[in-house]
Amino acid sequence: MLDPHFIRENPERVRTAIRQKNSGSVELVDRVLELDESYRACLTELQQNQSDANTVSASIGELMRAGKQEAAGEAKSRAAELKVNIKEKHAEAKTISGELNALLLEIPNIPHDSVPEGKGADDNQVVFETNDKPAFEFEPVPHWDLLDKHNLVDFDRGSKVTGAGFPFYLGQGARLQRALVAFFLDLAVKEGGYQEIQPPYVVNSGSATGTGQLPDKEDQMYELARDDLFLIPTAEVPITNFFRDEIIDEDDLPVKFCAYTPCFRREAGSYGKDVRGLNRIHQFDKVELVQFVHPDLSYEALEGLRADAERALDRLKLPYRRLLMCTGEMGFTQAKKYDLEVWSAGQKKWLEVSSISNYEAYQARRMKIRYRPKGAVKPTILHTLNGSGLALPRIVAALLENNQQDDRTIRIPEVLVPYTGFDVIG
RNA sequence: GGAGAGGUGGGUGAGUGGCUGAAACCACUGGUUUGCUAAACCAGCGUACUCUCAACAGGGUACCGAGGGUUCGAAUCCCUCCCUCUCCGCCA
Numbered sequence: 001m002l003d004p005h006f007i008r009e010n011p012e013r014v015r016t017a018i019r020q021k022n023s024g025s026v027e028l029v030d031r032v033l034e035l036d037e038s039y040r041a042c043l044t045e046l047q048q049n050q051s052d053a054n055t056v057s058a059s060i061g062e063l064m065r066a067g068k069q070e071a072a073g074e075a076k077s078r079a080a081e082l083k084v085n086i087k088e089k090h091a092e093a094k095t096i097s098g099e100l101n102a103l104l105l106e107i108p109n110i111p112h113d114s115v116p117e118g119k120g121a122d123d124n125q126v127v128f129e130t131n132d133k134p135a136f137e138f139e140p141v142p143h144w145d146l147l148d149k150h151n152l153v154d155f156d157r158g159s160k161v162t163g164a165g166f167p168f169y170l171g172q173g174a175r176l177q178r179a180l181v182a183f184f185l186d187l188a189v190k191e192g193g194y195q196e197i198q199p200p201y202v203v204n205s206g207s208a209t210g211t212g213q214l215p216d217k218e219d220q221m222y223e224l225a226r227d228d229l230f231l232i233p234t235a236e237v238p239i240t241n242f243f244r245d246e247i248i249d250e251d252d253l254p255v256k257f258c259a260y261t262p263c264f265r266r267e268a269g270s271y272g273k274d275v276r277g278l279n280r281i282h283q284f285d286k287v288e289l290v291q292f293v294h295p296d297l298s299y300e301a302l303e304g305l306r307a308d309a310e311r312a313l314d315r316l317k318l319p320y321r322r323l324l325m326c327t328g329e330m331g332f333t334q335a336k337k338y339d340l341e342v343w344s345a346g347q348k349k350w351l352e353v354s355s356i357s358n359y360e361a362y363q364a365r366r367m368k369i370r371y372r373p374k375g376a377v378k379p380t381i382l383h384t385l386n387g388s389g390l391a392l393p394r395i396v397a398a399l400l401e402n403n404q405q406d407d408r409t410i411r412i413p414e415v416l417v418p419y420t421g422f423d424v425i426g
Numbered sequence: 427g428g429a430g431a432g433g434u435g436g437g438u439g440a441g442u443g444g445c446u447g448a449a450a451c452c453a454c455u456g457g458u459u460u461g462c463u464a465a466a467c468c469a470g471c472g473u474a475c476u477c478u479c480a481a482c483a484g485g486g487u488a489c490c491g492a493g494g495g496u497u498c499g500a501a502u503c504c505c506u507c508c509c510u511c512u513c514c515g516c517c518a
Contacts, residue, residue, distance in 0.1 A: 043476060047487040054487090057499040061444040072498085079498040247436085247473090379473080 001104045001366050003381075007032055017110040020117060020327035024106050032107065035100040042096060046089035053082040105215060108332030109362040112299070115336050118326025124339070129321035133343050138406045142346035143397040144277035147173065149408055150426050152400075153278070165267070165275075165282035172425050176399075176412075177285060179419035180392055181260045184287035184312055188389055192308040194258035194289060199238035201261055202229045207241040210367040212333040219268045231264035235288035236386045243292060244367040247379045253371055254293040254301060258389065261286065278393035279351065285392040291385045292369065295361065298383035299336070302358040306338050309354045309389045315415045318398055319343040321350060335360040338387075342394065346401035351394040356387030400425075 007014050011033060015026040056079045063072035116125055134140075147153040152173025158166045169177050188194040208214040208230050213221060222231040232238055239257050248255065263286050267275075274280050289308055293301045306322070313320045323339040330337050337357040341350035361381040364370070370379035403411040409426035417423045 040476070043487085047476065050487055053498080058444070060498050064444090076498045083498075249436095 001362065002107055002109070003361070003365065004032075004036055004100075004104065007104075007107070008036060013110060014107060017108055020111055021108045021330060021332055022119065022328050023108045023332045028103055028107055032100065032103050035096055035103065039093065039096045039100055042089060042093045046086065046093055049082055049086045049089060053079055053086060056082065102215075105209070105366075109335050109359065111327045111330065112336040112358070112360075114324075115330070116324065116326045117328075119328040120326075121329060123326035124329055125324045125326070127322050127324045127338075130319045132317075133319045134345055134402050136345065140345040140401055140404055141408075142277065143344070143400040145346075146400045146404060146408065146410060147277065150410070152176070152425070163282070165280070167278075167281060172420075172422065173396075175420055175422075176396060176416075176425075177392060179416050179421075180395060181285060181287060183315075183416055183419050184389055185258060185260055187312055187315065188258035188287065188289060188308065191311065192256070192258065192289070192389075194256040194308075197239065197242075197257050197259050199232075199235055199242070199259055199261060201232055201238075201264075203232055203237050203241065204229055207237055207244070210241050210244055211237045211363055212331070212366070213237060220266055222264045222266060232261060233265045234263050234388075235259045235261040235286065236290060239288065239290040240363060240384055240386065241367060243369045246369060248292065248369070248371045248382065250294070250371050250374050253382065254291050254297070256292075257290045259288055259290075261288065263391075278397045279347075281393055287389050289387050289389040292364075292371075293383050293385065294371065295380065295383050298358050298360060298385060301383075301385055302336060302338075302356065305385055305387045306340075306356045309340055309356055309387050312390055313340065313342065313353075316395070316399065316413045318395070318402065320353075331357070333357075333359055333362050335362065340390075342398040344394075344398040344401045346404070347397075351398060353390045353394045353398075354388040356385075358383065358385045 002014065007029065011029050014029050018024050018026050018028065056075050060072050060075045060079065063069075063075060116123060118124065150172065151170055154168040154170055155164075158164075158168050161168075185196055189196050202224065205214060205228060208218075208221065213230070213233065218230075221233050224230065238261075239259055242257070243255075262283055264283050267280060267282060278284075289305055291301050291305060310320070310322070320340055320342045323341065325337040325339055334357040337355060339352050340354040340356070341352050343349075344351050360383050363384045364381045369382055369384070371382045372379050399413070400410050403413070405411065407426075409424050412420050412423045412425065414423075
């Protein structure tokens with residue numbers, strides 16, 4: 001969330017952000033300002049009463065010890081009056097702050113100045129594109145045909161056992177998954193300087209709120225209602241919450257974590273053309289990169305994170321492009337976001353395989369993640385970033401489609417062979 | 427799942443109703459001393475919110491796992507929940 005002080009002092013900036021992100025109504029800001037003011041007024045009164053009550057209480061102790069029972073009795077009744085008032089004000093303050101907090105969670109992050117304005121996908125800027133789309137002397141087929149031909153994935157049995165979008169990976173298909181995960185993790189650890197961790201795959205509601213899945217996006221998560229827990233839609237959730245409510249030494253920044261996890265997404269409301277094959281499934285594997293950084297360095301870190309994700313694509317020799325997302329296409333927690341899309345020769349389209357974002361202080365403020373600047377200054381909210389490095393299914397799709405040969409066998413990229421143990425599928 | 431014990435500041439740990447935002451020690455920061463290092467000594471050292479203030483700074487409130495309750499007054503008593511540990515059961 002945004003700093004309430006910031007909203008108080010820059011309401012117009014916040015209204016602009018709401019319009020740009022097309023998320024929520026600008027009246028939110030006015031209600032927040034109203035509530036903020038009445039909250040503080042209420043608080044002032046409450047605290048004054050508490051202060052008086054404390055003084056009276058202290059005097060009672062003294063009077064009792066001095067044996068002045070009568071005076072003590074009078075003071076007690078005085079304190080009782082104050083108490084009633086305190087209780088009222090306390091309840092009032094709590095109500096107001098509850099409402100205020102709920103609203104604050106619905107105000108989106110402010111886009112960075114370098115983010116292009118725009119409403120839809122057409123306004124995203126392609127800021128980089130490799131020029132190595134593969135050429136074919138035959139008509140390349142979509143990956144689902146290849147999966148089928150080589151028996152790499154079994155969608156039907158996945159549907160029987162669980163439901164649509166929960167495929168089984170078989171044989172070389174399963175092996176390829178494991179190879180990619182290991183390759184991505186090794187790359188992140190050895191060349192990116194990330195520390196590998198294994199987070200829980202299930203989180204509580206506090207964590208889901210911290211990263212911004214709650215409120216409002218619960219429809220995208222699988223919920224374990226009995227235990228009030230959620231299956232993670234991305235490793236971002238448990239990893240970023242790692243430091244929730246903590247203060248980190250400045251010397252320990254930046255902290256860079258990488259992790260492999262399965263991701264679970266309900267994908268409510270998405271049907272049709274984009275869901276074919278591995279394009280969009282409910283459970284998928286992903287290696288995620290997360291960074292906790294000094295606020296002054298977060299945009300540098302964003303480019304670094306982006307380069308880390310692109311390195312994996314380069315090594316796999318996958319053609320890709322980088323999109324700078326416009327204001328309207330960003331999530332409401334993000335300040336700046338790149339998407340990386342790989343070219344899939346069979347479908348002849350770009351597939352999103354990574355989303356790399358700087359959240360600035362937005363998530364960290366929700367989670368109270370701070371660092372202590374050197375030189376006795378107060379703890380300060382740090383900045384969080386994350387990006388996929390990378391998401392598997394579409395990488396697999398592109399890999400199969402781009403590397404298919406006229407006999408329908410599939411070449412495995414050189415860097416992956418030590419991991420797969422085979423250099424061709426089929 | 428059953429029984430018991432416990433959760434105090436960055437750490438260890440004292441504290442069973444008012445003088446405790448919290449002893450002591452360690453860590454940390456600054457200073458003195460020192461040829462250097464070490465040691466010793468002195469001082470400082472929680473967080474959030476809020477009010478006054480241009481600022482420096484100062485005042486107030488809250489916080490001893492979380493939330494309620496009792497009381498004029500709670501780290502301290504009561505209730506609920508969460509977590510940790512020990513034993514038993516179950517189990518990869």
